[in-house]
Amino acid sequence: MYVSLESTAMTGLPITATTTWVLNPTRCHLRTIQGKGRGVFGTIRSQFTLTHSSSSSFSATQTIPARTVIETSPVLLFSKQEYDDHGRHTLLDHYTFNSRDGRMALALGLGSLFNHAENPNVSFSVDIVRERIVYTSTRAIQPDEELCIFYGHQLWFDPVDGPPSRTSDLDENTDSDAWGGLADIQGHTDDNVASASFENVDNIVTEDDLPFTWKKLSLEKEEEQLDDIELGNPTPRSVIGPLLTHSTQSRDGSSTYPIQPTSRRCSSTPTPFPSSIVLTCPPFRWLKQAGLDKDALSHLKRIRRQAALSTLLLDTSPDPPPLPPESALERPYQLPVPRHPARTPTSLALKNTYWPTVLCPRRKWEPEPWTMARVRWASDAVDRLKRAYTDAVIAQNGEVGRDPFMRIRMLMCRQLPVVVHVPIPHPDPTQLSRPFFAYDTRMSTSHPLRHAALDVIRQIADDRAAQPGDEAAKNGAQYLLTGLSLFITHEPCVMCTMALLHSRVKEVFYLVPMPRTGGCGGLTCIPSLKGVNHRFSIGVWKEDPDWPDPLDPTIDV
Numbered sequence: 281m282y283v284s285l286e287s288t289a290m291t292g293l294p295i296t297a298t299t300t301w302v303l304n305p306t307r308c309h310l311r312t313i314q315g316k317g318r319g320v321f322g323t324i325r326s327q328f329t330l331t332h333s334s335s336s337s338f339s340a341t342q343t344i345p346a347r348t349v350i351e352t353s354p355v356l357l358f359s360k361q362e363y364d365d366h367g368r369h370t371l372l373d374h375y376t377f378n379s380r381d382g383r384m385a386l387a388l389g390l391g392s393l394f395n396h397a398e399n400p401n402v403s404f405s406v407d408i409v410r411e412r413i414v415y416t417s418t419r420a421i422q423p424d425e426e427l428c429i430f431y432g433h434q435l436w437f438d439p440v441d442g443p444p445s446r447t448s449d450l451d452e453n454t455d456s457d458a459w460g461g462l463a464d465i466q467g468h469t470d471d472n473v474a475s476a477s478f479e480n481v482d483n484i485v486t487e488d489d490l491p492f493t494w495k496k497l498s499l500e501k502e503e504e505q506l507d508d509i510e511l512g513n514p515t516p517r518s519v520i521g522p523l524l525t526h527s528t529q530s531r532d533g534s535s536t537y538p539i540q541p542t543s544r545r546c547s548s549t550p551t552p553f554p555s556s557i558v559l560t561c562p563p564f565r566w567l568k569q570a571g572l573d574k575d576a577l578s579h580l581k582r583i584r585r586q587a588a589l590s591t592l593l594l595d596t597s598p599d600p601p602p603l604p605p606e607s608a609l610e611r612p613y614q615l616p617v618p619r620h621p622a623r624t625p626t627s628l629a630l631k632n633t634y635w636p637t638v639l640c641p642r643r644k645w646e647p648e649p650w651t652m653a654r655v656r657w658a659s660d661a662v663d664r665l666k667r668a669y670t671d672a673v674i675a676q677n678g679e680v681g682r683d684p685f686m687r688i689r690m691l692m693c694r695q696l697p698v699v700v701h702v703p704i705p706h707p708d709p710t711q712l713s714r715p716f717f718a719y720d721t722r723m724s725t726s727h728p729l730r731h732a733a734l735d736v737i738r739q740i741a742d743d744r745a746a747q748p749g750d751e752a753a754k755n756g757a758q759y760l761l762t763g764l765s766l767f768i769t770h771e772p773c774v775m776c777t778m779a780l781l782h783s784r785v786k787e788v789f790y791l792v793p794m795p796r797t798g799g800c801g802g803l804t805c806i807p808s809l810k811g812v813n814h815r816f817s818i819g820v821w822k823e824d825p826d827w828p829d830p831l832d833p834t835i836d837v
């Protein structure tokens with residue numbers, strides 16, 4: 281929007297430009313400041329006339345409140361190669377945000393024109409998913425005050441000192457010095473330009489760069505000390521019995537593969553517990569034939585080699601059958617073994633002192649690494665969720681808006697709508713016929729169980745049951761949300777979390793934690809309780825400065 285500056289009478293200060301651009305909704309504009317070149321200013325304490333609409337005029341004297349999103353600048357991204365070969369040798373280098381991995385982001389719009397201040401009144405955060413930088417006021421900013429960010433501690437120019445400049449610093453001249461130096465704005469961003477690739481949607485996004493934070497389900501202790509290791513069974517008689525075998529030594533004294541079958545032929549009927557060390561075929565085949573290659577033991581190695589001795593893990597039966605009397609060494613005996621795989625090298629070293637254990641840093645139910653494409657899919661789902669939330673309030677389409685008295689009552693009770701969204705899954709869209717949305721309808725239906733999450737489970741169940749030929753779904757025998765991701769404005773309550781768990785949901789993302797009622801980490805964390813037969817991943821969406829949080833964290837959902 282183009283405006284012409286008619287008067288400077290209100291400030292009485294020298295203003296160089298007779299025209300300026302109002303570049304964004306907060307009416308920021310550019311001016312030239314001595315020693316700095318151009319800079320961004322808040323609203324002008326003057327009278328403007330809109331040139332494209334001769335009759336309109338307005339007085340812009342408002343203070344920008346703290347935490348206002350001042351500007352959202354799209355960024356252009358250049359690869360490290362492009363930056364090294366070209367960008368850093370050009371003027372653009374004065375205006376770029378350099379990421380730690382060497383890539384270069386050029387902010388469009390006002391983004392490239394904020395000057396530096398030691399005490400900035402504007403902070404910025406780089407949103408890698410949407411390829412943009414969001415600038416937010418850190419405090420109330422007076423009209424005509426310059427808007428500055430903090431570039432970092434290694435400046436490439438002599439800064440004009442002091443707090444952000446006021447109009448008194450305005451200069452008559454365009455300062456060409458401002459174009460000099462090497463701009464390398466780094467280190468003060470909330471999250472800086474992220475290391476995830478913008479070029480390739482299949483690239484893995486690092487956990488720090490995800491737009492949400494995974495909730496860690498603390499199922500197991502940290503296992504930093506021997507006492508932390510959970511063993512198969514605490515009582516000596518109920519531990520497992522590895523078969524101790526003899527070793528075979530070669531002539532030079534080194535041990536060789538010790539569990540040698542005496543014959544190449546496998547016994548057709550292996551006994552469940554061999555009375556001797558002599559196996560009739562290679563040990564893994566023998567275990568399989570004996571029905572002892574159980575999944576429950578997959579976190580343990582089956583053979584322990586100790587110098588000249590190797591031991592075969594047979595079973596973890598709490599009550600092993602009586603074994604034939606053999607020589608002491610050759611008889612199976614019992615040992616405590618770790619109950620879970622090792623999650624860290626420290627825990628692996630500790631567990632190996634009991635029995636060789638498998639290192640498995642990711643638990644079965646834990647989220648897989650996310651690609652950029654998946655991050656975008658989830659961000660789109662959250663955008664839709666937020667739009668649905670806004671619709672529920674503003675378009676009076678939801679619980680709040682249905683009737684004005686209800687709205688007032690709910691607002692007085694500080695209750696707001698709770699919205700849930702189950703999108704078409706990524707990357708396999710065939711698992712759901714369409715996206716689903718549901719609202720909390722407890723009030724309108726006078727039904728205390730009509731929570732948004734329960735409503736969406738029911739919708740999906742009905743939809744699946746209506747699909748032709750899906751008999752399991754019709755009979756309610758199918759798990760309802762298998763493989764699906766659920767996005768919800770507020771952390772689901774304990775009841776809804778249990779229902780989601782029973783529905784075998786894959787993952788749940790919420791915007792607002794509910795410390796008093798939440799079942800996903802607020803009041804308690806249902807999926808991390810011992811004994812539950814399903815676990816799902818939980819992500820807490822990071823706050824979006826662009827969307828001033830209208831959700832009330834104190835409501836009872």
Ligand SMILES: C[S@@+](CC[C@H](N)C(=O)[O-])C[C@H]1O[C@@H](n2cnc3c(N)ncnc32)[C@H](O)[C@@H]1O
Pocket residue numbers: 315316317318319374375392393394395396397437438439440441457458459460461462463
């Ligand atoms: C990203 S640009 C900011 C916009 C710039 N003033 C312009 O006119 O295009 C960065 C450059 O602005 C100038 N600059 C920014 N903050 C400054 C400050 N506090 N004092 C002096 N110069 C500053 C430096 O020349 C720096 O290289």
